[in-house]
Amino acid sequence: MSENKKPNGTKFNPWIIPGLLVLLLIIINFSGNSALENQSVISYSKFDDLLQKGQIEKVIVYSTGKAEVTLTQQALKEKANAKVAKDIFNNPNKGPHYTFQVGDAKSIQDQLSVANKEKKIKTFEYKVENDWMSFIISSILPLVIIIAVWIFMMRRMGGGGAGGGGQIFSIGKSKARLFDEKTDVKVTFKDVAGLEGAKEEVQEIVEFLKNPEKYTSLGGKIPKGALLVGPPGTGKTLLAKAVAGEAKVPFFSLSGSDFVEMFVGVGASRVRDLFKQAKEKSPAIIFIDEIDAVGRARGKNNFSGANDERENTLNQLLTEMDGFGTNTHVIVLAATNRADVLDKALLRAGRFDRQIYVDLPDIRERKEIFEVHLKPLKKGNDLDTDFLAKQTPGFSGADIANVCNEAALIAARKDKKEVTKQDFLDAVDRIVGGLEKKNKIVSKDEKRAIAIHEAGHATVSWMLEHAAPLVKVTIVPRGQSLGAAWYLPEERLIVRPNQMLDEMCATMGGRAAEKVIFNDISTGALSDLEKATKQARAMVSIYGLNEKIGNITYYDSSGQSEYSFSKPYSEETAVAIDQEIKNIVDGQLDRAVSILEENKDKLIKLADILIEKEVIFKDDLEEIFGKRPFDKDTHEELN
Incomplete structure (x- = not known):
């Protein structure tokens, strides 16, 4: 069977129709009934002058008070009548040439009779006219055109087709995009590197729908929904695309913001229409990206007490997922970065039965992700995915894709034929620190x-x-920073107090060096102070790592504290927390100062080399300080 392909010609623009109607309205309003004729309105005195000169061939007087004047051929040759001698197409104008408004119909008839007897005019007529056409064109047609244009625009906004919930112009119809076996979706689970645990759970959901008897024969029930939770860029939407590519069932995809509309009741109507379509095509999967747009906890941030359209949409979603008349053959997938703000009713068993955590990739998973994104690049022989994985701790899958793309752009900028290891290092520096x-x-x-x-x-x-x-270390300005030091942090699952204190001490090393060398400080340590203060606050108020405050945390994992106007501790405790944070930061600054005073000569020597070279590496530090006794291979072998 041959495919029906549309011709590659110019597509018809539907806005041409209302545009032509508006243009016609403008022409009618400005030109009157004689849009194609070249007529001029004259005064009665001008008409009388033409009549006395014998330049008028014919006059028609209408009962409405309008009179039309046709000139003789001799009169049209005169310069005064040149404007009406031709029509708008530059052809000879056969008339009428002039129009004027009649005052007294009886007197004008008498005047024309006398002129006819004196051979000053050939013919004249008097017509009774019911001007219905003029009334329709001037009054009814503009209204019809305005209504037609308004209906056309509203239909275009509504999206066409029958709307859900009986909403006019389809505004209540679901905006979900349908993927099925006929849709060309090329992303599969093979394209999703890393995320083995999340991928396994999502694959099981696809298997539920492909082969439900395998599970239901033992008395099990197919889960209602699964929630993908994780930081931005970790591959939640990519997993959903893989499900669309792998599943042999209809797949409806939309964003949480697609339910939001300025009209009351539209969000709930779209939810109803979405599940209605999915049930008609069941078994099916619905994917809602960024579900926190409609799934936030109810009653937490509605201080006005007015009707909340988002809450109505959420209530309808809760009912459709697990309520009377729900269909178990529709599975809902959703993704969010903010699971902490979602409504508890949405997360209970029977709705989103599973929460799949999609974390930042570890070193092994980063290697797999690099291998996927390196395939389309023309790579140099010096590229090593193990090395690249070690150089990008804390990078998400989207960050790694950006690194590969940026490396290719840098290589092209340098007119290279292939992407080398140095291009990737420059790309990492560009993304982390900004442009040089x-x-x-x-x-x-x-x-x-x-x-x-x-x-x-x-x-x-x-x-x-x-x-x-x-x-x-570099002193070449990048982004908003005047200099930067690059580190390769160890990937820890848990962090102990001495590790956090050492990191804070290293962070305060810049300000400590200014005090030791210049006996003065500057504004250059702003980002360092911000980082150290956040770490100290986390030690005291979140992780319970401070002796004075004790084993207490004021962290709210539900995320609802952001709507609260009060702190979860007293004023006395707030003073104690502030004092302990200050003590920790000041203590690490004093510690850094003492270290630098012991190594002042080496510090100055290192700074001189940095001024000369602008960029120094680990080897330069080893020449000054010797081998670092703490260095070890903190990462496991990847092979």
Whole structure:
């Protein structure tokens, strides 16, 4: 069977129709009934002048008070009548040429009779006219055109077709996009690298629908829904695309914001229509991306007490997923970054039976993701996916895809024929630190202050056991920073207090170096202070790692504390928390100062090399400080 392919010609633009109607209305309003004729309105005195000169061939007087004048051929040759001698198409105008408004019909008839006897005019007529056409064109037609244009625009906005819930112009119809066996969806589970646990659970859902007897024969029930939860860029939507590519059942895909509309009741109507379509095609899968747009906890942020359209939509969704008359052959997949703000009724068993956590990839999974995104690139022989995986801790799948694309762009910018290892390192620096600004004007004093600051970070981190190993230090401005130090942090599942304190001490190394060398401080440590303060606050108020505050946490995993106007602790405790945070940060600053005073000569030497080279690496530090005694291969072998 041959496929029906549409011709590649220009598509018909439906906006042409209302455009032509509006243009016609404008022409009618400005041109009157004689749009194709070249007529001029004259005064009665002008008419009388033409009549006395014998330049009029024919006059028609209408009962409505209008008179039409046709000139003789001799009169049309005169310059005064040149405007009406031709019509709008530049052809000879056969008339009428002029129109004027009659005052007294009886007197004008008498005047024309006298002129006819005196041979000043050939013929004249008097017509009784019911001007219905003029009334229709001037009054009814504009109204018809306006209504037609309005209906056309509303239908275009509504999306066409029969709407759900009887909403006019299909505004209540679901906006879900349907994927089925006829739709060309090329993403499969083979394209989803890493995420083995999440992939296994999602594959099982597809298997439920493909072979339900395997599970129901033992008395089990097919789950109603699964919620994909995780940070941005970890592959939640990609997993859903793989389900659409793998499942041999209809797959409805839409966003949580597709339910939101300015009209009351539309969101609930779209939910009803969505599940109605899915049940008609069951077994089927519904995927709702960013479900927190409609699934937030009810009554938490509605301070006005007015009707909340989002809550109505959520109530309808809860009813459709598990209520009277629900169909067990429709499975709902949803994805969100904010599971903590979702309504508890949405997360209970019987609705979203499973919560699948899609975490940031570890070193093994990053290697697999790199192998997927490196396939379309022209790679150099020096590329090593193990090395790339180690250089990108904390990167999501989307970040890794961005690194590969950025590396290809950098290689093309340098007119290379293949993408090399250095291009990937430059891409990581570009994404983490921002674009290099080598043309930024920095004075010598400022350059030395930046070098001392960055050398302080490098020195302190080199001397601390639990600080992240240094990769390189640069004083070339990038993004909003004037300098930067790159580290390769160890991937830990749990963090102990001494590890956090060492990291904070290394963070405060820049300000400590300024105090040691210049006996002064600057604004350059803003990001360092922000990072250290956040870590100290987390130690005291979240993780319970402070002796004075004790084993207490004020962290709210439900996320509802953001709607609260009060703190979960007293004013006295708030003062104690602030004091402990200050003590921790000040203590690590003093610790960094003492380390740098012991190694002041090496600090200055490192800063001088940094001013000379602008970028230094781990080897340069080893020449000054010797081998770092704490260094070890913190990562397992990937093979």
